[in-house]
Amino acid sequence: ATQDLYVRQMLETQQGEENPGVRLALYFERMSDSITDPYVILGDEALMEFFRVTYSLPAEIGNMDVDRQAKIVESKLDLEDLADPEKVRKLVQRFTIMYDLENSVNTASAVSIMSGGGGSAGISSDTLWALSQIRMS
Structure with missing residues (x-):
């Protein structure tokens, strides 16, 4: 399990160098099963950025009262999903599209990297298969 986690984090770092959106998407995917309440998202800068971008919320949302932010998280995201x-995969796909739109990505898009397209910038099918074999406990 430790080795799988290490490989996963290395993949996040390597792919994140090409596109920070990919790093956020992979991080969210890895952390999603540990999100038990909206405050977990609010307390983690990367998870909050993932949530904000996914639902096209302004960066200023972070200036709101924390309890109001939590209500927004609960209204937009069913944590049981x-x-x-x-459902996590679909959420990650939505994020990658919204990230690319928000950031006008000119390099390999997060969508193409996450789907294995985009030539040499993509995640190979072997890597995707290896990731699918990692079981988080």
Whole structure:
């Protein structure tokens, strides 16, 4: 399990050098099963950025009262869905699209990297298969 986690974090770092959106997407995917309440998202800068971008919220949301922010998280995201890998996958896809739109990505898009497209900048099918074999406990 430790080795799998190390490999996963290295992948996040390597792919994140090409596109920070990919790093956020992979991080969210890895952390999603540990999100038990909206305050977990609010307390983690990367998770909050993932949430903000996914739902097209302004950066100024962080200036709001924390309890109001938590209500927004609860209204937009059913935390129970994070236990479903298919729903997490769809959420990650939504994020990658929204990230690319928000950041006008000119390099390999997060969508193409996450889907294995985009030539040499993409994640190989072997890497994607290896990731699918990692079981988080």
